[in-house]
Amino acid sequence: MEMVATQEASGILLIRIDEEHLDAGNVKAFKEAIAPLLERSDRIVFDMSQLKFVDSSGLGALIACLRQTHKGKGDFKLCEMPRPVCALFELMRMHRVFSIHDTREDALRAFA
Template identity: 35%
Template structure:
């Protein structure tokens, strides 16, 4: 099966408003047949509880369609938050897009 890959970028603070945007974008991609999504968070400075909820919701949407959701380029503060909330066990986090491409995209051809 040929996999469809999409990269979504977010910036600033991932809060309730940006979380709703994230859910909408993920939903649109899933509805259009994308089954591998990468959330590039290199420009996200902070994630609040609403943002964490949006990430979990996005993961659930993607998993319902047997898709995969990955995260890359998180800063130290977001990394610490992921570790404290055990989100690092839910999400596969890549250092950057290049690592994602090497480990996920290249293995699908």
């Protein structure tokens, strides 16, 4: 699972997954790759710009990330979500659970 993690000057960890799908086929690799990243920071922005498809397994993995971050008194924000993925989040009412932002800059500013 390819991910790019960048620590912003403000201490916020920006993570971008370089995959088109987050689904049952790669969710185990996603969980293994993201676990050490979640331990690095309590403020995380997850850039979803490369994703074209997320299934229920992928959604469950993102919920697990959110729970782990909240458990450590941190916050986890999503940004740059493509329209098909956004439609799934709205259909599943996950837009009420996650803090979703149109741009990376908006998500970073939301921590201020």
